[in-house]
Amino acid sequence: MSTVLTFFLFTTHFSAAIASDAHLKGVFGPLHNWPIIPIAMMLMPDGRVFAYGTTPAGVQNGLMHYAIWSPTAGTGSNAFQTLPNITQTDIFCAAQAHIPDTGEALLVGGDARVNTLRNYANSDVNIFDPATDSLIRQSQQMAYKRWYATLVTLPTGDHAVLGGRNDRLFAGSPTIPATVATYSPTPEVRSKNGQWRTLSTATSDIAYGKLGGESWNYPRAWVKPQGEIFVLTGSGFMFKLNTAGTGTLTKYTASIPAGQAFLPTIMFSPGRVLSVRKNRLSFVVDINGAGQPVATASGNLAYDRQYGNLTVLPDGRVWANGGSSTGNDLGGMVLESELWNPATNTWMPAAIAATARLYHSTSLLLMDGTVVTGGGGAPGPLKQLNGEIYYPPYLFKTDGSGEFAPRMEITDAPTSSIGWNQNFSVEATGNITRVTLVRAGAVTHTLNNEARFFDLSVPQAGNTVTVRTPLNANIAPPGFYMLFVWDAAGVPSIARMIQIG
Numbered sequence: 001m002s003t004v005l006t007f008f009l010f011t012t013h014f015s016a017a018i019a020s021d022a023h024l025k026g027v028f029g030p031l032h033n034w035p036i037i038p039i040a041m042m043l044m045p046d047g048r049v050f051a052y053g054t055t056p057a058g059v060q061n062g063l064m065h066y067a068i069w070s071p072t073a074g075t076g077s078n079a080f081q082t083l084p085n086i087t088q089t090d091i092f093c094a095a096q097a098h099i100p101d102t103g104e105a106l107l108v109g110g111d112a113r114v115n116t117l118r119n120y121a122n123s124d125v126n127i128f129d130p131a132t133d134s135l136i137r138q139s140q141q142m143a144y145k146r147w148y149a150t151l152v153t154l155p156t157g158d159h160a161v162l163g164g165r166n167d168r169l170f171a172g173s174p175t176i177p178a179t180v181a182t183y184s185p186t187p188e189v190r191s192k193n194g195q196w197r198t199l200s201t202a203t204s205d206i207a208y209g210k211l212g213g214e215s216w217n218y219p220r221a222w223v224k225p226q227g228e229i230f231v232l233t234g235s236g237f238m239f240k241l242n243t244a245g246t247g248t249l250t251k252y253t254a255s256i257p258a259g260q261a262f263l264p265t266i267m268f269s270p271g272r273v274l275s276v277r278k279n280r281l282s283f284v285v286d287i288n289g290a291g292q293p294v295a296t297a298s299g300n301l302a303y304d305r306q307y308g309n310l311t312v313l314p315d316g317r318v319w320a321n322g323g324s325s326t327g328n329d330l331g332g333m334v335l336e337s338e339l340w341n342p343a344t345n346t347w348m349p350a351a352i353a354a355t356a357r358l359y360h361s362t363s364l365l366l367m368d369g370t371v372v373t374g375g376g377g378a379p380g381p382l383k384q385l386n387g388e389i390y391y392p393p394y395l396f397k398t399d400g401s402g403e404f405a406p407r408m409e410i411t412d413a414p415t416s417s418i419g420w421n422q423n424f425s426v427e428a429t430g431n432i433t434r435v436t437l438v439r440a441g442a443v444t445h446t447l448n449n450e451a452r453f454f455d456l457s458v459p460q461a462g463n464t465v466t467v468r469t470p471l472n473a474n475i476a477p478p479g480f481y482m483l484f485v486w487d488a489a490g491v492p493s494i495a496r497m498i499q500i501g
Helices: 008-012
Strands: 040-043 049-052 065-069 080-084 095-098 105-108 125-129 134-137 150-153 159-162 165-167 188-190 196-198 220-223 229-232 237-242 248-255 265-269 272-276 281-286 294-300 309-312 318-321 336-341 346-352 361-365 371-375 386-391 410-412 423-432 434-439 442-444 453-456 462-468 479-486 496-500
Touching: 040 095, 040 361, 095 150, 095 442, 150 220, 159 229, 220 272, 229 272, 248 294, 265 309, 265 453, 294 346, 309 361, 318 346, 318 371, 361 442, 423 434, 423 479
Parallel strands: none
Antiparallel strands: 040 049, 040 442, 049 065, 065 080, 095 105, 105 125, 125 134, 150 159, 159 188, 188 196, 220 229, 229 237, 237 248, 265 272, 272 281, 281 294, 309 318, 318 336, 336 346, 361 371, 371 386, 410 423, 423 462, 434 453, 434 479, 479 496
């Protein structure tokens, strides 16, 4: 087994020796600078992070710039590129998802100015190509303008877009006419060839419109194992959206306690969603069955985490960080993070951050098993042109020394796309006892609905093991997944990116 401490963010040169509980809580690395506030972040198939949201001064505006971070280069200024956005689309608060076939980033909607005022909406469609680092505006637009919408990757590789606001509420001035807040409660589907169709018979103000606890605001939505889209609203109502034809929306009778627009929710295992609700409650919603969703209490968090984030880790636990009990405000900010264990249904304290992560902050799992968390501001009490790296407990020796554990390396894994329910082999420099998959993430506004986690069965441990991909595209939408292998001590390798579908 080799010690891999020079790859990815281990090059940041910080000492964890004083953290005797690092193997229990993890450790934050030092603050590092970002060229913009990373209001949205996406992990690309090459391991880099595509981010956008503000100017280099931290001012709201996705019209001018976007950034690329190369984690393998560390966290210094040379690891970042700031590139010009020449699309004429302000991608501030757009929706984003990966394009499964190519690994490109699909961005839809965003901000627009009307009579010099921001926070209206546009219907533009843009694609970020990581091969050329270019952001390219597409000729086919959506039927509706959308600001704060959600993109869902479908089993076919198409994308559904839900929610978003169209016009803002403005009382008017002597020089600027008044406007009324309007929303975009009719979903649309973008096919892989770029054509759009409207789900005109699935319009709903409650599921993804002005009602339902501001359900227009980045609707919480994922593909069900049966193929439809599951929608969980802030008010606790739940829906099933069939995207065939012009669409069919069905309201479930089951519900859960109310949440808020910016309390985080994430799919942490196949067909199971962890949702933080009001009063520090959390619930698991199981959508694996063909009938009603089944909701169970999953413990109370230690802190209220408005504007915080949830990140599913490669060991299957969920990490909660940031947020505040008083909204986008330092008065109730939370620096201590928490870990949720699905095996025990309990939350436990984790590492303490150096600074607040509030509105417009993000957290994203990287290929070395660490989590980058950054941003906050525009607007906010702090203009956070910075990030921190969270090193989870599984990266440390369990002897209390605070030292990093040695990590085996993957020496052979699939390099071409593989199908569902298909065997494949993985080879490493040590004895493999566990294999997990985590889908490459796309996060903004406390929502990473691209995330998926899978624990693949290992029939027999060894340097080479044969495992099987998830059963179908409903469970594991086509796209790019991080492949981690684990040793007997519970330490993961650095991931290899594989393509499924």
